[in-house]
Amino acid sequence: MSFIKQLWKAMLKDESKSQEAIVTPYTENNERPSLQHTLEQFDDCADLVHRAYPKLQVDIVYFSPMMDMDKLTRDVLTPLLKAGEDEVSDLLEQSQFSKNEDSKQIIKGILSGQAAIFYRQSAYLVDVFGPESRAVTQSETETVITGPHDAFTERAGTNLALIRSRIRSSHLKVIRLSVGEVTKTDVFILYIEGIANMDYVHEAISRIKAIEMDAVYDTSMLIQCIEDSPKSVFPQFITSERPDAIASKLVSGRVVGLCDGSPSAFSAPTSVFEFFSSSDDYYQRWMVGTGIRLLRFVAFIITVAFTALYVSVTTYHYEMIPENLLIPLTESRSRVPFPPLYEALLMETTIELLREAGARLPTKIGQTIGIVGGIVIGQAAVQAGLTSNILIIAVAISAISSFVIPSYAMSGSIRIIRFGIIVLAGIWGNFGIAIGFTAIIIHLGGVLSLGTSYLTPIAPFKLRDWKDTFIRAPFFILDERPTQTKTPNRIRQKPRR
Amino acid sequence: MKEKLSAFHATILIYMTQVGVFSFSLPRMLAQHFGTNGWLAIFILAPFVFLNTAIIAVVYRLSKGKSVLETIEKSISKIVLFPIYLCLCCFWVTIGCLAAKEYIFIFQIIAFPSTNPMIFMFIFCVLAYLLINKGIYNIAKVSTVFYIITVWILFLFFFYYHDFKWTRLTPFIFQGGNPDKIKGFFDVYPAFLGYELTILLFPYADKKTHLMRSAFISSGLATIVYAFIALVSFGFFSLGYLKVLQYPILVLFAYVHLPLIERIENLLYGFLLFTTMITTVMNSWAAVEVGKRMFPKLKNAVLSFLIILFGYVISFIPEVLMEARRWLDYAAHIETGLAFGFPIALILLLLIQRSRGELQP
Structure with a gap:
């Protein structure tokens, strides 16, 4: 009976809880220094x-x-x-x-x-603070062809200087906070007064102040403590090692955070589509920038769906393959003893192993790993009859596409999702792929970034933001700041006459 | 609920609720009931949709955007309302889950014919539950994404440009169809249903939403889309062929050949999961809204779970496609009556309340 009572209680709304948490004010015992x-x-x-x-x-x-x-x-x-x-x-x-x-x-x-x-x-x-630190060097994770090459270092002071040298305005405000009960890591919140929405600034500050953790070592770690949906696979704050990218976020009305000891800064609020833009887009001609940006979205679809589609088609939907392509595909598959799902998972896991090994090893050995993995294992796997040629192409294209996405955090999330979609395709074919996409979209619908929708500018629908989301329009058209920032100062530039 | 629906989201949400499994067989039904140039019947049905939307708009105006369920509860005791609410709740979730079941049955024509449909149904219900739990604002957001992902499919209909023959349309109108046009009207009309759930969206809209304008636009959009796909079908297939094709839209999709891929109907049909999902979710959401009035102390997540569970259990009943179709037809006829009857009853109630001075100025 007590179990039933407890179950019933759990099913009812809990009205006894107060809506607002009671916070006891922290009082410091002022002792004279000695x-x-x-x-x-x-x-x-x-x-x-x-x-x-x-x-x-x-x-x-x-x-x-x-x-x-x-x-x-x-x-x-x-x-x-x-x-x-x-x-x-x-x-x-x-x-x-x-x-x-x-x-x-x-x-x-x-x-x-x-x-x-x-x-x-x-x-x-x-x-008289001045420990030994790394000099300002080029970013290794966010390389660009055109535009500035300097990147943040582990010293927040240097990073602040790199930002200040780009935004020479007294309106650029910096708030210092301390995070980590043991580490007491300095965290700096930056915003431009008059451009940033102060609600977001206060929200970011209050979230950081609410962290009760022993240690925070890096920006990526910090943002996981202040995200709206910490269980989500998607990053909800964008991180960058590039001062020019972070300066542009500030100017567009976003709130930026720096963590001492970390060579990256975060900015918020952000949307899922922002992870597909790079500062390179703005340094190229607008048509080139637009083309590259669209290519990244295509890369996203390829990464998520290409291998899954191969599995789906070769397992359940052979009728989808045109006759000319069917013969080479069946020949290629005929020697493989596994179902396409196992074959795809085997190759995808191998690619992930190679990627991880390449990332951990020094650059020169990393290249060797690439050759060993790409040519030796790929060729040998086909000859040994463990996998088909066409799958190797599908997996390779998927892997390459995943690296086209500029944000490493987002790229990692997408690669994880890919495995789920492949498994669903192996179980239910195209219906499984549709189920996977539906689940992702439903999940994304509930994700927020600093209280704003992660799907902006699609939902909420803001057509005027599309010109700097899906395309990179010419600068004279980019005359307004993004609506997601809810900036009090929308206009970026005077209209061209 | 702090956030209110925007006009765009409301339009897309209503449109996505309207467009669902009915649209796959729409050209066949038009051919069977109306005969030659049956696609023109869409324009005869559409005014009734607008008329019904106008009736709902009167309710919106009279109730000043207040929840209609609150309006009813002002005048009628909850004890009397309980069985009515229970019926509505069960009915809406049933209609939603039957649409889902039919979608799954149709999918099984293309692939996985031997798999137990209730496995697919289970996954469908899990996803529907996850979406309902997020609330109407997020449902609207997700429906917008679904719309953007699926809207391009309409452009595929231009693929049939070379095979479209104007001669198939003939100068004769409504010849060779079912002589009982009234039955035809009631059989085809449910393709537009979904707009009637606007009546439950009142509390989630404000002045900026222009909810009723959104409902009119979405019905207009559905009319154009239906007329377009029906026109293409009537120009692509002969009338006799169209009458016997169970799902002409799927046959049209199967005709698409691309260099690297062909017979894409099962892939495209997979995409249409999105539209069916919104139809099911919105009907189930309506059931949850009514359920909240019956069991106000129950957590939303629990209530949604129970309602979806009920829908899942109900969807065990139709075991074959034709059975699901028949059930859905019955349910759709009741829903058509409800779509007209419910707002008319509400207008009467609101007028009584106004004459008694119960309505706030």
């Missing part, structure tokens, strides 16, 4: 440096690996040593030294690469 307390906090930290100047009554505490030693010497140590006992207080009044009354802030400052200076009863923080 050297002893600080050193206690960093007990057993071998990389912590404590320099004491008893004559001056000054103590400096910092993490040496995070310091720019030249800057520390130039801005802090040398002026201190040159100053007399009575001049220290005047020196510390300078603007680069910020006085702090809260011990937690001092600890936080030291952890984020600042040097803490204790003088008598006061504590100061000075920014």
